[in-house]
Amino acid sequence: MLRREMLKSLAALALVPASGFAEEPGLQLGDHVPFDAESVRRRAMELAASDYAPRPLIPESWRNLTYDQYRKIWFDGRNALWAGSDKPQRVDFLAPGLYFPQAVDVNVVENGTARPVAFDMGAFDKTDKFPEVELDATLGYSGFRLRAELQEPGIFQEYAVFQGASYFRGIGAGETYGLSARGLALKTGDPMGEEFPDFTAFWMETPQAGAGSVVVHALLESPSCTGAYRFDIAHGDTLRMSVSAEIFARTELSHLGIAPLTSMFLFDETMRQRFDDFRPAVHDNDGLLIHNGAGEVIWRPLANPLTLQISAFSDNNPRGFGLMQRPRNFRDYADLEALYHSRPAAWITPQEDWGPGSVTLVEIPADQEIFDNIVAYWRPSAPIVPGQSHRMNYLLDWGHDPAPKADMPLRVLNTAIGGRPEGGKIVTIDFEDGPLVPEDLERLGIVLRSSAGSVSPGLVQRNPETNGPRLAFTFKPEDASLIEFRAQLRLDVAPLSEVWLYRWTTA
Known part of the structure; x- marks a missing residue:
């Protein structure tokens, strides 16, 4: 998905002063609906028992927005969820259109009930260059970003964003967005084509005053499966997401990617001769790190091949894996805009035995840095047959170097x-x-x-x-x-x- 430049432009809005919204209408919430810890799971299980029904597309005038036009509309941070309150989080909602042709449902949970967040054009600012667009019942937000007081009291900075298919991103305090994670990967690198599940609905629990974390529930849907997700998200120098999920199979899931990470690698000193570029290297991450079940620590430098390459590192009960960014000096990249030296690494730690399978690395040819061409995930050996479900729990840490250090050999x-x-x-x-x-x-x-x-x-x-x-x-x-x-x-x-x-x- 070509979202890199769009997300970079949105990052300019990441610093928003804490304030009320006296002259703004604020977000409008719908009627109360009962909600508990099993609500999303029950919904995913019910959907898996029926045929897949695609969500409606938003109006064509929104889908046909150009990149430049999409940048002409942005969420007004004064209308953020929980703005002007003592809640420790702020939530901004993102416009539909461009790469995001379908809306997602967003709900706020408090005291055992959930209320939908209504789509409201009044929550956005736009320039006079933004075109006339149709407003109808198919419209909704395309995702959201989370903000908190990361470095200074009263300044709410962005630290995570959920937008597009089942993609989401995170950063530690002071870092710049780079790689993405996904809820699930299906048939990645398959000759018949990849299937991209969507997060179609979210439920955000209202945090208590002083809380350093927020809980987000998500419903995942695709032709092959459904899923119920819970994210416990704690911001800091290292952002930690505790992920609990259950996948329900509609069809046999023989090529399943658990805890997938998606990144960009264009070139480094292993292949410098292929690119006429003033920069020494261009990448979000430069290596796949694996702590396997046998106790080995494996470092696999990433590559940008001229043909699709898939590598499978067989294992049993992996201890962890992730995509790292080890060169950390500005001179390693010499890029004043992309700031590759401050892009995060991401580390996956299973919270139970994952059994036999393989850490799988997919390297896709790319000739520009706007393309995410690296995918890494855990592929279990056993398929999930229709009617069955698969539970998984893992920690996902985003930061400078989030991999465990204890007893680590020379890097x-x-x-x-x-x-x-x-x-x-x-x-x-x-x-x-x-x-x-x-x-x-x-x-x-x-x-x-x-x-x-x-x-x-x-x-x-x-x-x-x-x-x-x-x-x-x-x-x-x-x-x-x-x-x-x-x-x-x-x-x-x-x-x-x-x-x-x-x-x-x-x-």
Whole structure:
């Protein structure tokens, strides 16, 4: 979905002073309807027992808005939900149209009842360049964003947004939006095409004064399944979402993606020669990190191949996985607008045994940074048959480096690949420094394997900038068009570094 530039423009409205809305009408709420913890689950189960019914489209005049026209209308923060109250959250609602051709239902929950938030053009500001549009009963908001006092009292800053299909984003305090998460992924990378479930309705629980979190319930619908979701969202330097969900199958779900993350990777030092760009690198995230059930810590640098690539890392009861952004200096990107150095990483921690399956990485060719071309998710081995349901609970942390640190081996800081004048390729892998790194690097053992081609033994030297070890090796592909590499540093036979995995392709 091409939402990156649109969301960046909306971020300019993220700082809104706390105030009332004396001259504004405010949001209008509908009639009270009973609501409890099982309401969304019952609704999802009922819907799964019937055929899928698509939601109506909003009027064509809204769907035909151009990107520039869509930017001419915005929510007036003075009309935010709970504005002017002692509630610790503010909720802004987002206009329909452009990439969002269907409305979502939004409800406010308090004292055991839910009230729908009515669509109101009076809650928006717009310029005189915004065109005339039709107003009818199909209209509604396309999503919402959450704001709280993240850094300064009285200043409510945006920290999460739910908008489009089942997409949502989060950031830690002071960060810039980057990667997205989704409620569910179906048939990602499938030759027959991907299916995108939608969050069609939300219920927001009214927080108590002083609460540092907010609870959002969501109903998911698609031709293949329905789902009931609960998000407990706590903002901070690291934003934590506790996600509980149950999926109900309408058809057999054999290619299911749990806790999917979607990101952008255009280029870095492994493929710099393909892009004529003043910047050293362009990406929201640069690697997939996996803590597998066997206790290994795996680092897989991301790539932007010329053909679709799908990698499956088989596992049983994974401890966690996520998309990281390890280069954190401005000079790593030199981009004054995109601010890639301040984009968040996201980390998934299962809250129960997930059984056998695979962490799956999909890398899609891209020639511009507006395309989200990276997807990572957990794919369970067993399908979900019609009439059955699947429960899942996990933590989703957004922040600078949200992966657990306890007993973590040396992290990979950077990977670079380039040609050699005498033929072949040279690969350098920089590892961070650590208390266990010996002064004499000759004590380190090197594990280096490749699936094809010829590979040199490898050499470890100290990087004077990081003070950590650098592993360098050369390889010649020979007749191979695809090579899988595995490398690790060891000390006295024990693992010292993460396991570095890389797929090299000619295409």
